[in-house]
Amino acid sequence: MKQFITGNHSVAEAARRCRPGIVAAYPITPQTPIYEKLSEMEASGELGGIMMRMESEHSSMAACISASLTGARTFTATSSQGLALMHEMLHFASGARTAIVMACVNRTLALPWAFWSDQTDTLSQRDTGWMQIYVEHNQEALDSVIQAFRIAEQVLLPCMVVLEANFISHFMEPVDVPSQEDVDSFLPEVNLPRRFDIDNPSYVAGVVSQSQYRDFKQLSQEAMYVAQETAEKVDQEFGSFFGRSYGLVEAQDLADAELVLVTSATITSTARVALRQLREKDHKIGLVKIRLFRPFPTEHVRKLLDPVSKIAVIDRNISLGREGIFCAEVKAALCNSPVKKQIQGYLAGIGGTDVDVDLIQRIVLDALSRDAFLDRPIWMKEE
Amino acid sequence: MQPSADSCEACTPGMDVMRSGHTACPGCGQAISMRLVLRAIGAKAIVVTVPSCVSVIAGPFPYAVANVPYYHAAFEVAAASAAGISNALKIQEKQDIPVLAFAGDGGTFDIGLQSLSGAADRNEDFIYVCYDNEGYMNTGIQVSSATPTHAWTGTTPTGNTRRKKQIMEIMAAHRIPYAATASIGFPEDLMQKIQKARDIRGTRFIHLLSPCNTGWKIPENMAPKVSTLAVETNIFPLYEITDGLHYQINYMSKGLPVEEYLSVQGRYAHLTPEQIKSIQTETDRAWRDLKQKSGGQS
Structure with a gap:
């Protein structure tokens, strides 16, 4: 009911x-x-x-x-x-x-x-x-x-x-x-x-x-x-x-993706809208949502992201002195991947701040336009 | 009331739940405590312990000195852990199985006090035995809030400046159905109290004086003797508190001078005559107070 x-x-x-x-x-x-x-x-x-x-x-x-x-x-x-x-x-x-x-x-x-x-x-x-x-x-x-x-x-x-x-x-x-x-x-x-x-x-x-x-x-x-x-x-x-299942990791629109966005939890829902709008403007972005974090589904992440060369990870969390924790885990999971990758971490939503459609699109456009990916995370804030 | 061996069924030889082969120091007061308490409660009980010399006495995995189901919980949660078991037994309709929490003074007076207070407030259904050796003995003799005034420990090298926390008063303030003091110098009294507690429901608390030969600096054959002197000098009177209100003294001591108790222990070797006198004064005051609370009854 x-x-x-x-x-x-x-x-x-x-x-x-x-x-x-x-x-x-x-x-x-x-x-x-x-x-x-x-x-x-x-x-x-x-x-x-x-x-x-x-x-x-x-x-x-x-x-x-x-x-x-x-x-x-x-x-x-x-x-x-x-x-x-x-x-x-x-x-x-x-x-x-x-x-x-x-x-x-x-x-x-x-x-x-x-x-x-x-x-x-x-x-x-x-x-x-x-x-x-x-x-x-x-x-x-x-x-x-x-x-x-x-x-x-x-x-x-x-x-x-x-x-x-x-x-x-x-x-x-x-x-x-x-x-x-x-x-x-x-x-x-x-x-x-x-x-x-x-x-x-x-x-x-x-x-x-x-x-x-x-x-x-x-x-x-x-x-x-x-x-x-x-x-x-x-x-x-x-x-x-x-009649409802979620998988350990969920993937969306990976086939033609020039960049894949990795998310978790509620930011994923907003990302779904943001990426749909970007697709209308011809930006082909894939989405991976990580649902099971421990045990970390390394094989699933490898299978989905092995062929991908550009990845952006959004984290509403931080391991101080390092970076967003999902980002660090994704990097670790892909370190033996045969395809060379660029992975950029974005900190968004920390402290419960809003992560709206516009902010997610800014993250994607930043990652698309970026030649050098940084080892440090990028703090994303409301404009 | 003078405890009598005749009235104590658990005092019969051959009833031991604790087997031979424990790994405590020779003559350990705590090992005697455990043997007597387990003998009194019987083999059909579940025991919770926490980090303390109990975990040494229990023996290393896979050996087990006590022939009962035995849970070694974290330091500060003897009471919460015992409560979790007794409630789970309730939903399994096995509430007739007694649950016994066994913790030292550190695990009771100090780090475990919040958990114990919470459980006592909810009147959780278990027997809690605090074996009190008046310090952190398992870590090598450091002061706890159960260490008496002036006593030497590794962290009070010139003598403890604090007073011993009145744990019985704290438990009585929770209005739990039963609280009692006991001493391994009076084994029949101890075992009778455990058996009395076993037949009551709700939170039951036993404050058991249990010497540490190493920490108290006494010879290895002295634990029962010193435990007897603690009672006979009124340093550690034997009494019960029912529903947090009704006090009853169980044994009228000989009222020996406290010096007889203090002088046999190396941890008090540095005491001045003034310090001994002040301990005597405080002991007399507390004994008068206890007699008054018990309405002169014994």
């Missing part, structure tokens, strides 16, 4: 239909409406599980980890400072091979204080061993939460579904909200390993030697490869069941 709802509301509707046993959360703008909506659902009996109203995000993640290890389906949501506070426990969650699903609403990290969309908070967590899915609109937010539970519980790695502050979290769109019956058919009942079995006691997790530590990390890295295949398969199955 179509409902006109915010991205946060979409996430809550998805989460509850996945029947989490434990939701442990703590308020933070702009995630709070997810927490409130799930609390309403708990009060009305629609949630089914237990809502733990925690005293911090750090404890929320700690409770999710131990609940997941006990065998419960667990969900939480956070943003920005809350996510940063969780950092220690994020490593823990993946190291313990939990299947937690977390909605992360991208928000600027202090200092300075602000409340707007900026992906640096989640991208800073890229090395924690979590899967990360970046979504473009409310529907994709809802669908990705359902997919995330299937993927996470299959490979035993936790998964973040990342949506942007305001543009998704608080903007309303028509969203097809699936029925409980359909979600039940797509997502099997929780069947996680119960790690605290009193009849067969064991430790989670003892102190290990150097080589044991290395071998555990190698196993987790191998699980990430499996996770990528699983994410692709789950997305395809979701497509045949619900």
Whole structure:
């Protein structure tokens, strides 16, 4: 049934239909409406599980980890400072091979204080061993939460579904909200390993030697490869069941492209309009949207961009002292590509600033006219 | 009430959940604590620990000294982790399995206090045992907010200038159903308290004095003896608080001079007569206060 709802509301509707046993959360703008909506659902009996109203995000993640290890389906949501506070426990969650699903609403990290969309908070967590899915609109937010539970519980790695502050979290769109019956058919009942079995006691997790530590990390890295295949398969199955799928990476108009623009999340929607208009003026620009960031779909990116010689990457985030993080990852993915490339990074939308059609077209025209591509990113601002 | 061995089912030999082969120092007070607590709670429990000497005692992977499911959580989240397990057990309709959190004074008084306060506020369903060795002993003896005044540690080389944080008062202020102090010098009393706590629902807290021979600079056969002296000098009285309001002293001590407790420990070797006197004065004041709170009952 179509409902006109915010991205946060979409996430809550998805989460509850996945029947989490434990939701442990703590308020933070702009995630709070997810927490409130799930609390309403708990009060009305629609949630089914237990809502733990925690005293911090750090404890929320700690409770999710131990609940997941006990065998419960667990969900939480956070943003920005809350996510940063969780950092220690994020490593823990993946190291313990939990299947937690977390909605992360991208928000600027202090200092300075602000409340707007900026992906640096989640991208800073890229090395924690979590899967990360970046979504473009409310529907994709809802669908990705359902997919995330299937993927996470299959490979035993936790998964973040990342949506942007305001543009998704608080903007309303028509969203097809699936029925409980359909979600039940797509997502099997929780069947996680119960790690605290009193009849067969064991430790989670003892102190290990150097080589044991290395071998555990190698196993987790191998699980990430499996996770990528699983994410692709789950997305395809979701497509045949619900009629909507997104791929790990999405490509548009690559065949004749003289330049390819790489985007993520909501900037992609605006780029679609900007590139359509440019095509009318005979600028043949392709578009690649990266949806799965961890594990990074290197083969997919290679397959799409190997033949391309000019690439522009837009980042609403920055690794200070380097460049936009998607740009750095795309460069790394293509370093063994047989075709020599020029890749230019553009910083646009940092701090939640507007990235409109005009700004994207300026980025494209700059990249087209540029002889020398720079190793440093170019800051793009409103005129 | 004088604790009696006859009334304690767990005091029977052969009930140990903790196996031989732990890797703690010889005569470790903490290993004794763990053995007694696990014996009292029984093998059908889930244990949460945090970084501390417990993780040393547990043994290196894949060895395991305790014959119970055992989760080694992060330092500051013993309480939140125990709460996550007990709520997950609830939805699995297994709430009869007791969840026991086991953390040191650093993990309780200091870095874990927020998580513990949050869980106690929500009256989460677990038993929390703080084994208090009055400092960061696993990292090699540094001051914590549980270190007593004047005690030597590696970071208070001339003696601690702070007071020991009153963790029992903090827990009582949360109005949790049950809080009790215990000492490995009184093992029957300790085990009875664990068993009493096991039959109550909600957040239950045991403050267990548990000497570190190395940190306290005492010989390796002295942990139980020093734990007994702590009680007999009123440095560490044995009492319970029900619902955060009702105090009951469990053992009327001999009221020995504090010097008998202090003088056997190298961490107090530098004390001046004035410092010993001030410890005596504060101990007497606290004991009077406790007796008043318990309405003169014992």
